[in-house]
Amino acid sequence: MDRAYYSAYLKDFLQTPVEQIIGAIAQNHAQQIEHLQTGAWQGQVDILQRELKHVLNLDPSSYIFFEFMIPRMGKRADVVLISAGIVFVIEFKVGANRFSSADVNQAHGYALDLKNFHQGSHEKLIIPILLASKAQSHSFNFTMANDQVASPILIGPDGLLNVIHRAVDTFSPSFFCAFDWSKKGYKPTPTIIEAAQALYRNHSVEDISRSDASAKNMAKTSNEILEIIHQSRLKKRKSICFVTGVPGAGKTLVGLNIATQHANIEDDEHAVFLSGNGPLVEVLREALARDEAANSIGVTKAAAFRKASQFIQNIHHFRDTAIVDNTAPCEKVVIFDEAQRAWNKEQASKFMQSKKGKKNFNQSEPEFLIEVMDKHQDWCVVVALIGGGQEINTGEAGIVEWLNAVTDKFSHWDAYYSTELTTEKYVTGSFNFARSPTIAKSNLHLSTSMRSFRTENLSEMVHYLIAGDAQRASQIYQLFDHLFPIKMTRNLSQAKSWIESQVRANETKGMIASSGAIRLKPEGIFVKNHFQAKEWFLNDATDIRACHYLEDVATEFDIQGLELDWCLVGWDADYRFNGSQFEHWRFVGTRWQQRKKAEDQQYLANAYRVLLTRARQGMVIFIPQGSETDLTRQTQFYQLTYAFLQACGIEEI
Incomplete structure (x- = not known):
């Protein structure tokens, strides 16, 4: 063309x-x-x-x-x-x-x-x-x-x-x-919202994915999954696909592509996109509804929203329906986004007993969800989209619960995965893949981040930063510091001024912080303040409820799976460097308490990993000076963290 x-x-x-x-x-x-x-x-x-x-x-x-x-x-x-x-x-x-x-x-x-x-x-x-x-x-x-x-x-x-x-x-x-x-080539790198709208308007995944030889093409991954779905239907097999990828590589887009191609409920390969990420579901539904209502004659916003809600659903609603309905769901294909965040047995059982009255519930969420799909008599496919180091909430099981469920309870299923799944980035603890009915498929891993289109190395740099390895983080940052600026400051007003000076045209900017950053409140960052995600992400720069105003702050729970062009990251004393490694803290009542459990420590590290990989074009990190008189904000809580980030090569504004 x-x-x-x-x-x-x-x-x-x-x-x-x-x-x-x-x-x-x-x-x-x-x-x-x-x-x-x-x-x-x-x-x-x-x-x-x-x-x-x-x-x-x-x-x-x-x-x-x-x-x-x-x-x-x-x-x-x-x-x-x-x-x-x-x-x-x-x-x-x-x-x-x-x-x-x-x-x-x-x-x-x-x-x-x-x-x-x-x-x-x-x-x-x-x-x-x-x-x-x-x-x-x-x-x-x-x-x-x-x-x-x-x-x-x-x-x-x-x-x-x-x-x-x-x-x-x-x-x-x-x-x-x-x-x-x-005639030169295009390397479009849309936001998740733009890409979802494009797929919904029947653009192909090739239109929204990079095609250069150095990048893993989303089209290849999508086609691999579509072929597995097709073969599962022809051969009457039940299959599960584990799709892995670095942050921002397009896992969610692959899932949305499958769902949009099979959104017709009359389709024998009818699919639904499920996510436990409430803000992501809210924002995508709203974005699709606004776009269709604006570009389609005679389509109301309400009608467009109902249509979008049919193929993008909250996983918990899907689960709750299955609890009271013993029949197989109408969908033959289900895509679970951020599948690593599904609950383990302890958390799922606790919730069911307290909220649903299911006293005898004794399953992890992955086992239960596979069991629901197993009710199909002939065939079905589960697509599990897996992000490494993305578990951020209590009881989130990681990938092992899915693997254990397939191996121990559903060995008659075919399990497809990339060998990347076997690395420590995705499987924490031990799991013997030799005893699992797994089939290796290299195209089921997305290795190149598209979110930060100015650099493919951001997620790797953040990996070493979170691990406390300043030398390695600095070496990697030097590869892209001229393309993707990361700055830091002790002054919030200065941070806001810098980020405002970077934004051009309709680029997005927003303030984000850890949900545990309670003591950023004296600085004017209120992580406990609630807002509507659809307004924060989608409304324009003239709306005070929008991210552009740099007033309301999004936490890791609000922004996981989404992104902004420019991020202002607030860094509190919950994740503090002590000179040799990071310490993990939680503010309870009137004082800080150290996190002792390994999984609680991992959740906090992952929260900062999420925050530091949300920007597409650059970010500024704000670390307060602290206070000599307020024992909850002592200067020493912040000073060594600031020095560590400097050692990572991050410069002051």
């Missing part, structure tokens, strides 16, 4: 009748063309043919693209002009007499997406332009970020030639072939 609906050398464009250009654009446009749209195109062509006549004097090889594909699933820039070695991204607002902040962010966002996700643009100078056809041009100077993307230029219908002339005089970049540039 061509990247643009119309493209031509500028000299040819200037000589082509308007009607012929609009006809070419309309022919490639998939949707029904409205009169307003063709009028907008005519306005664009009229302005461009008038304004660009003298650009050929600067660069006779200038090239123009209309409706140029931006690597974010369905987005297209109105016009991209390549001239004199510069990429001009021009967003038109035909008939507009002012420049709205939303329109400015749209133009800026297109330029940033090209820079970040289009291989041909990584080293190019990009200037976004917002052109309102009935507005007056704003005066400007070029403000260029470190990545060579300019701040948006706001012009009226007669300001384009001036911008191009001044840009060429200011920068004098090297010329390049526009045709070759346009």
Whole structure:
């Protein structure tokens, strides 16, 4: 598919009748063309043919693209002009007499997406332009970020030639072939929300996954699972797939892809996506509902929400239904997200006895959930999405409970896994894979993080940081510190100012901290304050309930499975360095108490692992100074932790 609906050398464009250009654009446009749209195109062509006549004097090889594909699933820039070695991204607002902040962010966002996700643009100078056809041009100077993307230029219908002339005089970049540039590959790295919306709109997983040879392709993992589902149905087998991956590698997206492809309840391979992560379920349902209601004629928000809720469900609701209904569920395929967080026998039994009145309940949650699917007489498939070091709450079993259940109670099932599952990152304690009915499949592991698209090494660096190995963490951070900034400060206002200075266009930012960070309260960080996740993650920067305001703080429970572009991480004395290793503390009543149980210590370490792997583009860590008079916030609680992070290579603002 061509990247643009119309493209031509500028000299040819200037000589082509308007009607012929609009006809070419309309022919490639998939949707029904409205009169307003063709009028907008005519306005664009009229302005461009008038304004660009003298650009050929600067660069006779200038090239123009209309409706140029931006690597974010369905987005297209109105016009991209390549001239004199510069990429001009021009967003038109035909008939507009002012420049709205939303329109400015749209133009800026297109330029940033090209820079970040289009291989041909990584080293190019990009200037976004917002052109309102009935507005007056704003005066400007070029403000260029470190990545060579300019701040948006706001012009009226007669300001384009001036911008191009001044840009060429200011920068004098090297010329390049526009045709070759346009054919370079895309490496789209959407947020979980953007990707879910794209899959829901029937985009393929290839559209949202990286395709470079160095990255494990989500498409391969999805296709592997789809083949296992297909073969299980044909051969009347019951199967479980363990899908592993580093933080941000796309495990949840793989699950959503399977669920969206088999969302029809009439489908013999009907699937449902289940998660015990309440905020993730809430945010994804809301995001899908908002997107469908906004882009579908006659679909209400309520109807769209009901539809989204059919294939994204809370695992606890699925479990509670199965307790009172002894028949097999209607779904033949269930995807359990964050399966390592399922409850062990002790926690599941305690809950059932106290809340459900099941006095004789004596199963772990994994064993019970497999038993529910085992009620199918012919075939079924369970897909367990596993994150290493992600257990963050009391009683979360990890992967061993799933393996024990399959081995001890359901040996007639086929179990598929990657050999990566056998490493200590995923299986804590001992488990003999030789006695389990397991079948190795290399494609069931995702090794490359897509969340932090600026670096693939963040999760590894965080692994060593959490382990207290400053030397190794520093060595890894040096590989990407110029791409993914990590800063720290003892001043919260300074941290907020820094993160606000980094954000461009519609990039997201938010404040996060451990749920145990109780003594950040005097600093203005209230981890016990409740908020609605859907508003915090989805509402725009004008809404005080949104993450952008840096007022409400999300904990590891709120943000696990989700992400932000820029994170402000509050670090309290619950996870403190003592000079040789990290100590694990819990604030109870009026004082700190040390965590003694190994699993409690692991939950806290994992909480900080989650917090430190949520950012896509960079983060700042705030560690308070402490107090000489408040015994709950002693200076010594924080000083050695700050020094340790400095040893990891993290610089002060």
